[in-house]
Amino acid sequence: MRRLSKILAFGMAACMAATAFVGCGSTTNSSSDAPAASGDASKGKVYYLNFKPEQDKQWQELAKAYTEETGTEVKVFTAAEGQYEQTLTAEMDKADAPTLFQVNGPVGYANWKDFCYDLAGSDFSKELKSDEFALKDGDKIPGIAYVIETYGIIYNKTLLDKYFGSDFATIKKIEDLNSFTALKTVAEEIQKNKDALGVDGAFTSAGMDGSSDWRFKTHLANMPIYYEYKDKGISQTDAIEGTYLENYKNIWDLYINNSTCDKTELASKTGADAETEFKTGKAVFYQNGTWAYGNVKDDGKAGLKDDEFGMLPIYIGAKGEEKQGLCTGSENYWCVNSKASADDIAATLKFMHWCVTSDKATTALAEDMGFVIPFKSAKAATNPLVTIADQYVSDGTVSVSWNFSSIPSEDWKNGVGAALTQYAAGTSEWDAVKAAFVDGWKIEYAKAHQG
Amino acid sequence: MTKMKKWYFLIFVLPTLAAFAIGFIYPFFQGIYLSFCKFITTSNATFVGFNNYVTALQDDSFKYAFWFTVMFVVVSVILINVLAFAIAYVLTLGIKGSNVFRTVFFMPNLIGGIVLGFIWQQIFDGILKYYGTSIVLNETFGFWGLVILMCWQQAGYMMIIYIAGFQSIPNHLYEAAKIDGATKSKILTKITIPMMAPSITICTFLTLTNSFKLFDQNLALTNGAPIDFSTGVAIKKTQMLALDIYNTFYANNNYRGVGQAKAVIFFIVVAGIALIQLYFTRKREVQQ
Numbered sequence: 001m002r003r004l005s006k007i008l009a010f011g012m013a014a015c016m017a018a019t020a021f022v023g024c025g026s027t028t029n030s031s032s033d034a035p036a037a038s039g040d041a042s043k044g045k046v047y048y049l050n051f052k053p054e055q056d057k058q059w060q061e062l063a064k065a066y067t068e069e070t071g072t073e074v075k076v077f078t079a080a081e082g083q084y085e086q087t088l089t090a091e092m093d094k095a096d097a098p099t100l101f102q103v104n105g106p107v108g109y110a111n112w113k114d115f116c117y118d119l120a121g122s123d124f125s126k127e128l129k130s131d132e133f134a135l136k137d138g139d140k141i142p143g144i145a146y147v148i149e150t151y152g153i154i155y156n157k158t159l160l161d162k163y164f165g166s167d168f169a170t171i172k173k174i175e176d177l178n179s180f181t182a183l184k185t186v187a188e189e190i191q192k193n194k195d196a197l198g199v200d201g202a203f204t205s206a207g208m209d210g211s212s213d214w215r216f217k218t219h220l221a222n223m224p225i226y227y228e229y230k231d232k233g234i235s236q237t238d239a240i241e242g243t244y245l246e247n248y249k250n251i252w253d254l255y256i257n258n259s260t261c262d263k264t265e266l267a268s269k270t271g272a273d274a275e276t277e278f279k280t281g282k283a284v285f286y287q288n289g290t291w292a293y294g295n296v297k298d299d300g301k302a303g304l305k306d307d308e309f310g311m312l313p314i315y316i317g318a319k320g321e322e323k324q325g326l327c328t329g330s331e332n333y334w335c336v337n338s339k340a341s342a343d344d345i346a347a348t349l350k351f352m353h354w355c356v357t358s359d360k361a362t363t364a365l366a367e368d369m370g371f372v373i374p375f376k377s378a379k380a381a382t383n384p385l386v387t388i389a390d391q392y393v394s395d396g397t398v399s400v401s402w403n404f405s406s407i408p409s410e411d412w413k414n415g416v417g418a419a420l421t422q423y424a425a426g427t428s429e430w431d432a433v434k435a436a437f438v439d440g441w442k443i444e445y446a447k448a449h450q451g
Numbered sequence: 452m453t454k455m456k457k458w459y460f461l462i463f464v465l466p467t468l469a470a471f472a473i474g475f476i477y478p479f480f481q482g483i484y485l486s487f488c489k490f491i492t493t494s495n496a497t498f499v500g501f502n503n504y505v506t507a508l509q510d511d512s513f514k515y516a517f518w519f520t521v522m523f524v525v526v527s528v529i530l531i532n533v534l535a536f537a538i539a540y541v542l543t544l545g546i547k548g549s550n551v552f553r554t555v556f557f558m559p560n561l562i563g564g565i566v567l568g569f570i571w572q573q574i575f576d577g578i579l580k581y582y583g584t585s586i587v588l589n590e591t592f593g594f595w596g597l598v599i600l601m602c603w604q605q606a607g608y609m610m611i612i613y614i615a616g617f618q619s620i621p622n623h624l625y626e627a628a629k630i631d632g633a634t635k636s637k638i639l640t641k642i643t644i645p646m647m648a649p650s651i652t653i654c655t656f657l658t659l660t661n662s663f664k665l666f667d668q669n670l671a672l673t674n675g676a677p678i679d680f681s682t683g684v685a686i687k688k689t690q691m692l693a694l695d696i697y698n699t700f701y702a703n704n705n706y707r708g709v710g711q712a713k714a715v716i717f718f719i720v721v722a723g724i725a726l727i728q729l730y731f732t733r734k735r736e737v738q739q
Contacts, residue, residue, distance in 0.1 A: 085701055085704075086701055089491070089492060089701075092491075092492045093492045093493050093494055110704075111491060111704035112491070114491070114495065210674070262583070264583035264584065264585075265580060265583075265585075267576075267585035267587050267588055268572070268576045268580070268585050268587070409702055409703045410701070410702045410703075411685070411698070411702040411703065414678075414702075415678055415680070415685045418676050418677060418678035418685075418687075419678065419680060421587065421588070421676070421677075422588060422677050422678075425583075425584065425585065425588045426583075427584070427588045427589065427677065428677075428680075431680075432678075432680045432681075435680035435681075435683070435685075436678070436680055436685060439680070439683055440680075440685055443684065443685075444703070447703050447705060447706060448703050448704075448705050449705070450705060
């Protein structure tokens with residue numbers, strides 16, 4: 001018996017030692033930086049870690065089509081909603097790591113800096129319509145935006161026209177709805193006369209469930225950040241002052257006091273709730289973006305017809321906002337994994353080039369996925385919200401840029417979100433939002449930049 | 452031939468041992484190593500010494516999460532075990548339909564934590580809605596929500612262990628006690644509970660470690676909300692240790708090492724408390 005346990009102990013020790021050595025081997029193999037781009041594309045393969053779950057099917061089809069056309073193996077894997085960072089972290093550690101992945105902007109890039117291949121000078125980057133869609137780091141281009149999106153306050157034209165035609169309406173036409181004061185008047189009058197208009201409220205519920213809170217803790221929060229940056233002429237900061245927080249409060253108050261439900265219920269309202277309310281004509285305004293079209297359009301049972309869609313800029317009462325346009329930008333930057341083999345990098349660059357130049361791919365991106373891509377051979381999207389967004393630009397309004405990619409961390413957003421929820425429910429004061437917004441920024445920025 | 456036989460066990464034990472080494476021992480030691488590193492992916496780590504531990508121990512949200520977890524563990528260990536013991540006691544009295552009840556009480560255990568968390572969030576919010584509040588708005592509701600959820604899920608499992616314990620007590624002990632004129636409460640405290648000590652040991656151990664490590668239910672039910680900003684640092688009022696570690700790890704890529712350091716501290720605490728508990732409850736066990 002004694003001998004047996006001795007042998008057992010020895011066996012275990014041997015096993016441990018063996019696995020430990022295996023471990024050592026794998027930790028040292030990936031330290032080479034930026035391999036030469038001289039790989040052979042036909043020998044490489046592509047692994048795309050996709051961020052957008054709603055387009056998974058279309059990407060799979062596109063990958064298949066590419067493989068049939070060129071023989072290059074393309075694997076597309078989509079991370080679950082809200083799990084991209086986690087999935088990317090895990091996948092990057094594998095021997096077959098993604099060759100094509102995405103970051104959300106400068107903050108995301110800071111994290112994955114060591115993994116981004118320099119796209120400057122590649123055929124793919126030459127297809128860009130304008131430099132502004134490239135993520136730059138000195139002379140390097142580590143990432144390129146592949147989809148441009150726009151958000152604002154989507155409205156139901158039929159319902160809003162009904163309001164314009166009513167006796168109680170102070171504002172009679174859409175052209176006059178061009179400031180926060182006007183928006184407030186309209187929203188409050190709709191809310192007051194909701195029965196006459198046959199709606200439950202002016203705005204859809206500003207749900208603070210995880211499926212919807214990003215509309216406010218990120219997208220709406222972009223407004224005060226945008227104006228503060230604009231005043232100071234900066235594009236990122238280590239400490240935000242919150243000079244436009246009062247405006248943020250005003251618009252948030254407007255949303256929560258004039259919606260389809262009581263503001264104390266918002267904590268548990270979901271993205272699907274707001275979607276349904278808008279789709280069934282129970283609310284006039286719905287803050288969301290071009291990507292929401294597919295979910296609220298007419299599906300035969302309910303929904304809006306293409307000519308019923310309208311979109312307003314998010315007015316918060318800033319100076320000169322009559323010229324303010326919709327919020328247009330991207331938080332989807334394609335990056336190529338610099339640690340992949342030269343062949344794989346070449347194959348990936350070729351695939352990306354095909355995606356934005358070939359007839360098949362650009363059609364799929366525009367029509368099946370509804371993307372607006374910032375490349376020369378882009379096809380027009382069929383999405384009416386995109387058409388509206390384009391109209392704003394040609395009307396000469398100034399688009400609001402997406403500055404939330406400079407938000408220091410996810411935790412900052414979560415803090416602001418929780419504070420907004422608690423403020424709406426009345427369990428804490430606006431001071432909490434202020435603390436989350438201003439102090440939280442400083443703390444999170446320091447955390448992200450130490451060491 | 453006989454000499455050969457002695458070595459056979461190695462072949463039999465190898466698959467399990469290898470799985471254990473690959474799936475547990477190696478990640479465990481690598482995890483400890485990574486807690487001393489700054490890293491984004493595990494294959495690209497740079498050694499930074501004790502920095503991560505210093506940051507982790509200075510973190511207010513970690514300290515808060517620790518005390519919140521301790522409070523939760525105390526309450527839920529007591530409640531779950533009392534509840535499970537009581538149900539098991541009733542269901543071994545031989546009432547009609549015992550088997551149906553056992554199955555029903557055990558069933559919550561078969562549902563995953565995330566799903567349970569969302570189901571109970573709906574239930575709680577469905578009620579709290581009438582009072583103009585929500586489970587994510589009030590830390591007291593959040594705390595008791597978690598306790599109720601855990602009781603509901605775990606009591607059934609512990610009940611099965613207790614039932615097995617009850618059934619293993621030899622009948623002659625009860626007969627002898629009755630002949631000697633013992634009252635029902637005397638029988639419970641002098642015979643049943645001492646004879647049940649092994650079951651109590653295992654159930655306390657399981658509930659203690661499960662409650663300490665609670666993650667899914669915490670994530671799905673409240674995700675740490677509400678957040679208190681009054682101290683200048685955002686403190687998630689219903690965030691337990693495991694969730695705090697997870698959030699530290701992923702919220703900020705600079706903090707992966709800190710999350711890892713927290714995880715190592717967490718392991719030491721849980722292992723320490725569990726061993727102390729085992730030592731004390733073991734002492735109470737009697738040999739039949």
